Every structure is written in structure tokens, then in C-alpha cells.
Amino acid sequence: MSEWFEERYRDRIGLSLKTTEKLFSKQSSFQKIDVYDTIAYGRLMTLDGMVMCTEKDEFVYHEMITHVAALSHPEPHSILVIGGGDGGTIRELVKHGDIARIDLCEIDGDVIQVSKDYFPTLNTAFDHPKVNVHVDDGIAFIARAQPKSYQIVIIDSSEPIGPGEGLFTEAFYTDVKRVLTDNGIMIAQTEAPFVCGDMIGRIYSHLRPVFAQVKMFTAPIPTYPSGYWSWAFCSKQQTDFLQKSAETVSKTTSYYNEAIHQAAFALPNFVKALIEV
Amino acid sequence: MSEWFEERYRDRIGLSLKTTEKLFSKQSSFQKIDVYDTIAYGRLMTLDGMVMCTEKDEFVYHEMITHVAALSHPEPHSILVIGGGDGGTIRELVKHGDIARIDLCEIDGDVIQVSKDYFPTLNTAFDHPKVNVHVDDGIAFIARAQPKSYQIVIIDSSEPIGPGEGLFTEAFYTDVKRVLTDNGIMIAQTEAPFVCGDMIGRIYSHLRPVFAQVKMFTAPIPTYPSGYWSWAFCSKQQTDFLQKSAETVSKTTSYYNEAIHQAAFALPNFVKALIEV
Numbered sequence: 001m002s003e004w005f006e007e008r009y010r011d012r013i014g015l016s017l018k019t020t021e022k023l024f025s026k027q028s029s030f031q032k033i034d035v036y037d038t039i040a041y042g043r044l045m046t047l048d049g050m051v052m053c054t055e056k057d058e059f060v061y062h063e064m065i066t067h068v069a070a071l072s073h074p075e076p077h078s079i080l081v082i083g084g085g086d087g088g089t090i091r092e093l094v095k096h097g098d099i100a101r102i103d104l105c106e107i108d109g110d111v112i113q114v115s116k117d118y119f120p121t122l123n124t125a126f127d128h129p130k131v132n133v134h135v136d137d138g139i140a141f142i143a144r145a146q147p148k149s150y151q152i153v154i155i156d157s158s159e160p161i162g163p164g165e166g167l168f169t170e171a172f173y174t175d176v177k178r179v180l181t182d183n184g185i186m187i188a189q190t191e192a193p194f195v196c197g198d199m200i201g202r203i204y205s206h207l208r209p210v211f212a213q214v215k216m217f218t219a220p221i222p223t224y225p226s227g228y229w230s231w232a233f234c235s236k237q238q239t240d241f242l243q244k245s246a247e248t249v250s251k252t253t254s255y256y257n258e259a260i261h262q263a264a265f266a267l268p269n270f271v272k273a274l275i276e277v
Numbered sequence: 278m279s280e281w282f283e284e285r286y287r288d289r290i291g292l293s294l295k296t297t298e299k300l301f302s303k304q305s306s307f308q309k310i311d312v313y314d315t316i317a318y319g320r321l322m323t324l325d326g327m328v329m330c331t332e333k334d335e336f337v338y339h340e341m342i343t344h345v346a347a348l349s350h351p352e353p354h355s356i357l358v359i360g361g362g363d364g365g366t367i368r369e370l371v372k373h374g375d376i377a378r379i380d381l382c383e384i385d386g387d388v389i390q391v392s393k394d395y396f397p398t399l400n401t402a403f404d405h406p407k408v409n410v411h412v413d414d415g416i417a418f419i420a421r422a423q424p425k426s427y428q429i430v431i432i433d434s435s436e437p438i439g440p441g442e443g444l445f446t447e448a449f450y451t452d453v454k455r456v457l458t459d460n461g462i463m464i465a466q467t468e469a470p471f472v473c474g475d476m477i478g479r480i481y482s483h484l485r486p487v488f489a490q491v492k493m494f495t496a497p498i499p500t501y502p503s504g505y506w507s508w509a510f511c512s513k514q515q516t517d518f519l520q521k522s523a524e525t526v527s528k529t530t531s532y533y534n535e536a537i538h539q540a541a542f543a544l545p546n547f548v549k550a551l552i553e554v
Contacts, residue, residue: 004291012317013499014281016291040289040472057471060545194334194499195317220497220505222290222471227504228497255545263540268337268532 005036007050009225013195015051017041017223023118028110030163035118041223043119045086047111047158051223053086055121061189062088063256064219064264065231067249069152069187070096071261072233072241076151077101080179082138082167084156085111090125095249102131103150107163109135139166145179153180155188160199170206177210177236186234190216194226197274204232204275213238216275217264219255230271241265282313284327286502290472292328294318294500300395305387307440312395318500320396322363324388324435328500330363332398338466339365340533341496341541342508344526346429346464347373348538349510349518353428354378357456359415359444361433362388367402372526379408380427384440386412416443422456430457432465437476447483454487454513463511467493471503474551481509481552490515493552494541496532507548518542 003022008014017038024035036044042055053061066089070076078101081089085106093102106112112133115123125131134141138157153176160168167188176186190203207214211234221229233241246258267277280299285291294315301312313321319332330338343366347353355378358366362383370379383389389410392400402408411418415434430453437445444465453463467480484491488511498506510518523535544554 006291006293008293010317012295012315014283014291014293014295016283016285016293018289018291038289040287059547194497218497220471220495220503222503222505226497226499228499250546254547257543257546259543260545263543266534266536266540268537269527269534270336270531 005038005044005046007046009195013225015223015225017044019044024114026110028108030108033110033114035114045114045119048162052158053088053122054223055119057222058086058088058122059253060219060221060255061229062092063253064217065089065154065156065187065189066092067246067253067256068217068231068233068261068264069154069185070099071244071246071249072239073151073183073185074243078150079103079152079154080105080145080150081154081156082142083158084154085115086119087112087115087122087124087126089154089156090128090131091122094125094128094130095252100130103134104131105134105136105138105141107135107137139172142172142175142179147178148181149179151181151184153184153186155186157189159191160203168203168206170210173207173210180236182236183239184236185239186211186232188232188234190230190232192224192226192228193218193230193271193274194228200230200274207232207234210234212236215265216267216271218267218271219264282315282321282323284323286472290502292500292502294321296321301391303387305385307385310387310391312391322391322396325439329435330365330399331500332396334499335363335365335399336530337496337498337532338506339369340530341494342366342431342433342464342466343369344523344530344533345494345510345538345541346431346462347376348521348523348526349516350428350460350462351520355427356380356429356431357382357422357427358431358433359419360435361431362392363396364389364392364399364401364403366431366433367405367408368399371402371405371407372529377407380411381408382411382413382415382418384412384414416449419449419452419456424455425458426456428458428461430461430463432463434466436468437480445480445483447487450484450487457513459513460516461513462516463488463509465509465511467507467509469501469503469505470495470507470548470551471505477507477551484509484511487511489513492542493544493548495544495548496541
């Protein structure tokens with residue numbers, strides 16, 4: 001029996017996806033997790049009724065949150081991922097031969113289990129020898145981490161309202177900076193320019209005092225609010241983008257390639273105005 | 278009283294916009310035209326229940342369908358727009374001092390009237406001295422046009438199902454080529470890569486035999502299906518993109534600028550595969 005999954009954002013815009021089956025539903029310690037099969041985008045995971053990922057468009061998000069940083073750092077030996085419990089981010093990271101260690105810190109172990117049970121195209125790296133999975137609070141995990149212990153930290157969080165709120169503060173960014181090496185890079189998802197410009201302005205006002213370099217890059221993601229998403233590229237020093245060849249990894253990607261890497265940093269006028277570039 | 282406008286696309290994905298008022302509804306000779314006020318995107322015009330434009334995101338579509346071509350042609354004296362009855366395309370074109378004449382050929386005069394009555398931010402150029410409005414069938418208009426009479430032809434059409442179907446055929450493109458000058462450019466909207474890849478493959482297979490150069494460029498448009506749109510850039514000769522400075526026009530735009538102009542031609546791997554680049 002077909003039904004429609006509906007997500008309403010800020011009580012003003014909505015996304016609907018026709019489903020063929022509801023496969024799973026559980027209230028975890030942190031949030032309600034649901035899994036559906038949809039006609040347009042394959043399998044769908046939602047958290048508290050909001051799209052976390054779909055099988056058919058997650059590639060854009062996960063390729064962009066990983067390869068832009070991995071190919072912009074000369075020696076990304078150790079990586080920390082905060083969030084990312086669906087597994088897509090670590091799936092992309094393990095493609096890079098120069099990455100030796102990946103710590104994944106997801107607060108909700110049930111999200112990881114749902115990926116293992118229902119998302120075969122996302123869950124391929126949880127048992128990879130480079131990957132260490134920690135079910136823990138990201139803020140506490142970083143607070144305990146040694147200074148200068150990661151070349152790249154990726155903040156693969158939910159939105160800055162509710163459980164993810166603490167991952168968007170200047171205090172948190174300052175602690176991320178502490179655990180980054182001198183030439184370290186932080187990538188953070190920074191929401192949807194068309195529909196939460198106010199929020200984006202605040203996020204970047206918290207990033208700029210902390211990092212020497214703060215840039216934004218963007219990509220289309222159909223099942224996220226407004227279909228257009230942004231990430232911050234932050235570094236402790238001025239950094240050249242794309243320091244290594246994207247050729248090998250681009251053979252494995254559906255969205256990312258070298259031209260896209262460069263183009264993603266070209267910002268529309270209205271986006272530049274939001275973050276005062 | 279608030280209600281939700283809902284558009285369902287191919288019975289698998291949907292967009293919802295919370296409305297504050299329905300302002301207009303009419304069955305024209307060609308389609309049903311409705312106008313609403315929405316909270317997220319301002320005023321909305323729909324044709325047969327599908328979003329044609331909203332006040333708050335139309336700028337992306339209209340800036341990209343015009344300035345990319347206008348700044349890639351050395352002397353765009355005469356321009357023909359097929360469709361474009363909401364007025365947004367001609368509003369952008371009249372910004373270019375080197376454009377002397379714009380013919381707008383819209384099949385449905387009621388669309389133009391609705392723009393004049395309800396869309397003050399779109400309807401500003403209908404009475405511009407450079408603009409000549411023709412309420413006519415685009416295929417017939419081009420069939421009557423003189424050879425080599427336009428430097429740029431812009432196909433600002435609805436989708437290739439229903440009334441717009443004839444605007445996506447090889448026969449039509451061949452007639453467009455006939456009315457273009459030797460260094461002429463055709464721009465056509467070519468649908469949504471995430472959700473109608475099959476259709477896009479067919480469109481480009483009709484374009485390639487006709488034009489010496491066929492490129493695609495893309496941009497995010499929140500209220501169109503999947504939020505990510507494409508256009509074809511076609512020319513009778515090999516052409517350099519961006520032959521003139523984008524500086525002046527970029528002071529008037531919200532999406533377009535020189536970096537965006539270049540970046541829009543960087544295509545994701547899955548899009549390149551659709552059109553066999």
C-alpha cells in the first residue's frame with residue numbers, strides 16, 4: 001500500500017516522498033528513527049520526522065563533506081568524524097590511501113544499528129580496519145582528545161536546533177581547533193542558504209573568530225530543505241584547495257570531481273551577502 | 278486562513294508551500310493559472326498545478342537563462358525569447374546595453390496578464406522600448422522568422438510533456454538554428470537531472486546533431502522538482518564562454534556573478550553520464 005512521507009520545515013515548506021513500505025520505527029534515547037522505502041529516492045532514514053538520508057541522493061552530501069577536505073590536505077593521516085552514524089562519510093573517507101585512522105563519534109548507537117540493518121549501500125565501512133566507532137557525545141569526545149591529534153575534523157551533524165545545537169557554538173569550534181594539527185581543516189555542514197539565512201549568518205559569525213580561513217562551499221541535495229546545502233571549510237592556516245589529484249577518487253564518485261571541487265566554492269551573490277564575503 | 282499548496286511530480290515526489298491567500302484562478306485557453314501568496318517564497322504562479330515561478334526564488338532561473346548567454350556573445354543585438362510570459366527573462370535581458378531588440382513570444386496571453394496584475398517584481402519590462410511582445414505559438418513564430426535574424430534564442434518553456442512538447446524536438450532545434458546568426462547561441466531549459474534523467478538524455482540526443490557545440494549548465498532552484506535545474510548552451514560555432522565583463526550586471530543580480538557563470542558548467546559525474554559528456 002502506497003502512502004506519502006511528508007516533512008514540513010519551519011511550518012512553511014514541505015517535501016513529500018511516495019513510500020511503498022515502512023520498514024522500521026523506534027524511539028531511541030535521542031530521537032525517533034524511521035525507515036521507509038520510497039519510489040523516487042530508494043530507502044529513506046528520518047530522525048524526528050526529518051530526512052537524514054536517502055539511498056539515491058546521499059552521495060552528494062557524503063562525497064562533498066569528505067573529498068573536498070581530503071584532497072585539500074597534504075597528509076590527512078588521522079580524521080575525526082562527529083555524527084555521521086549512517087556510515088556514508090566513513091564510506092567515502094576509506095577510499096583515500098593516505099588516511100590511516102578514522103575515529104567516528106556518533107551519539108546515537110541506534111542510528112548506526114539502523115544503517116547496519118537497512119542501508120547496505122551506506123554501512124560498508126563500519127568494520128573497516130582504519131575505522132574506530134565510538135558511541136559518545138561529540139562535545140565530550142573532543143574535550144578529551146589530545147591537542148593537534150587530527151589533520152581533519154568533520155562535523156556531520158543534524159541541525160543547530162535540539163541535540164545538535166552545541167555543535168554550532170564558538171566554544172565548540174575553539175575546541176575543534178585545539179585538536180587539529182597546525183595545518184588542520186575542519187568541515188562542518190552549515191544548513192540551507194535559501195531557507196535559513198539567519199541561522200547561517202550566526203554560524204559563520206561563530207566560525208570566523210576561531211579559524212584563520214573560513215570558506216563556504218555548496219551543492220544540491222534534493223531531499224534536504226530547499227534542495228541546496230552548504231558546508232564550511234575552515235583551517236588554522238591559509239590553505240590551498242585541491243592539493244592532490246582528484247582523478248582516482250573521481251572514478252568512484254557520482255557527484256564529486258575536480259571541476260566540481262573548484263566550482264563548489266563559487267558562491268551566489270545572495271549567499272555571499274549572508275556570510276558577508 | 279492558511280492552507281498548503283501541494284505539487285506532486287510524477288506521482289513520487291512532492292513540494293508543499295504554506296499559503297496565506299489564493300489570489301487568482303483561471304482556466305486559460307491553454308492551461309489552468311493560479312496565484313497564491315506563500316510564507317516561504319512570496320507570491321507563487323502555477324500552471325496546471327505546477328510551480329511556474331515564485332517571487333523569492335525566480336531570480337536564479339531568470340538570471341541564469343539570460344546572463345550566461347548575453348555575456349558569452351560579443352554582440353547580442355537581437356534576442357528572441359520563446360515562452361517567458363511571466364516577464365522575468367526580459368527583465369534580466371534589458372539590463373544589457375548591447376541588446377537592442379528583444380522579441381518575446383508567449384503562447385498564453387493570460388500568463389502575461391497575470392504577471393502584469395500580480396507580479397510587480399517580474400513584470401517590469403513588458404513596456405520597455407526594446408521589448409516587443411507577441412502572443413503566438415513559438416514554433417509558428419520561428420517558422421516565419423528570417424534566417425540569421427537573432428544572435429540569441431532563449432527557450433524559456435514548460436516541460437516536454439503537454440503544450441511544451443514541440444519545443445524539445447530535433448525539428449524545432451533545427452529551425453532555431455536557421456534563425457540564428459553564424460555566431461548565434463541558443464539557451465534552453467532542460468529539466469531536472471536528479472528526477473528526469475531519461476528525459477534529459479533524450480533532449481541532448483536531439484540537440485547534439487543540430488549544434489556544433491552543446492554544453493549543459495546547472496543551478497539550484499528550490500521550488501522546481503528536486504530543487505536542481507539544467508539548461509543547454511548551444512551554438513552554431515565553437516564559442517568562448519564569458520566574452521565580456523560580468524561586473525556591471527553582477528551588481529544587479531542575486532544569484533549570478535562571474536565565478537558562478539564559470540562554475541555552472543562544472544557538471545557532477547552522474548549528470549555527465551546522463552548526457553554522455
